[in-house]
Amino acid sequence: ELVSLKFEKRQAAALAEYLERVLNELPDAEEADPPDDLDMREPVVEAWTIGALGIAYDQEEGLVILVAEELVEDPDDTGASARFTLTRPQVRALVTRARAVVAAGRPPCPFCLRPLEPSNRDWCPCHN
Template identity: 35%
Template sequence: MTHQVHAFEPPERFVAGTVGEPGDRTFFLQARGGGRVVSVSLEKVQVSLLAEKLEELLVEASKRFGVDLPETSPLVVNDNEPLDNPVDEEFRVGTLGLAFDVDTSTVVIEAIEAGEADPEVELVEDEDGPVDDDDDDEDDDEPDDDLDRLRVRLTPEATRAFIDRARRVVNAGRPPCPLCGQPLDPAGHLCPRHNGYHR
């Protein structure tokens, strides 16, 4: 079966967002452009890791290639609107790939569909990209050839805006327990650090 590449280079809008209430949220990456909207689901930890690695990518691109980077995203670029409806999941993300294109001074993000043998969370930087590779297995590209993917190309300013929003989305959930790190419910939770007693 042939795979599908949803390419937005650049998108009109690319954001992380959620559907559902805190404690029962589904996380999405959503790209819009050319009359199309593509939404892919992923884990909260993947959104958090993506924001962290994009930050590292921008800093390293500035150091190595002299790219001018915004300290914070301009207010005009900030996007606090909900995800575009309908939010139809194209696929679930298994791997996130990052690269910095020196020729165009743009960040390339690729979300690749989860395969049967994919780990829960994986983020791979392109070998030509400035960030160190988290996964040393260089042969990962071959099995991914038949998997769907979402590819976006962002300016540094748009990348900064994505990072800022992704962090707000991740932090908008339930606060973590200071002892075990698990999310706190309004009525408390069974904390393993308290031998199962409610906090």
């Protein structure tokens, strides 16, 4: 099933960094080439926003398991969750894509970490 979920640039950067460390710590294994087609597919409109991410490794199958939980306003609401099983090549492709998307974005304000607006000469309202 195809689903689009939204998460923040900082989450994408942290996920890529962590997944790369996980891959580097795993024992060597024969791997296929990573997928070439990393373009987004419809639906591009997100079903929900990710609040928390969990990662596990299934040693028996050699798969990385990524669990995303919905960001909810009400702490009593459990929200939605999604579970993805990824091969090592898929994880490498995810790391590559996440880093490219993060690098293409606006730089963060060094004080509040919100994206800086180039039209404002990288000035942030938190400087007031």
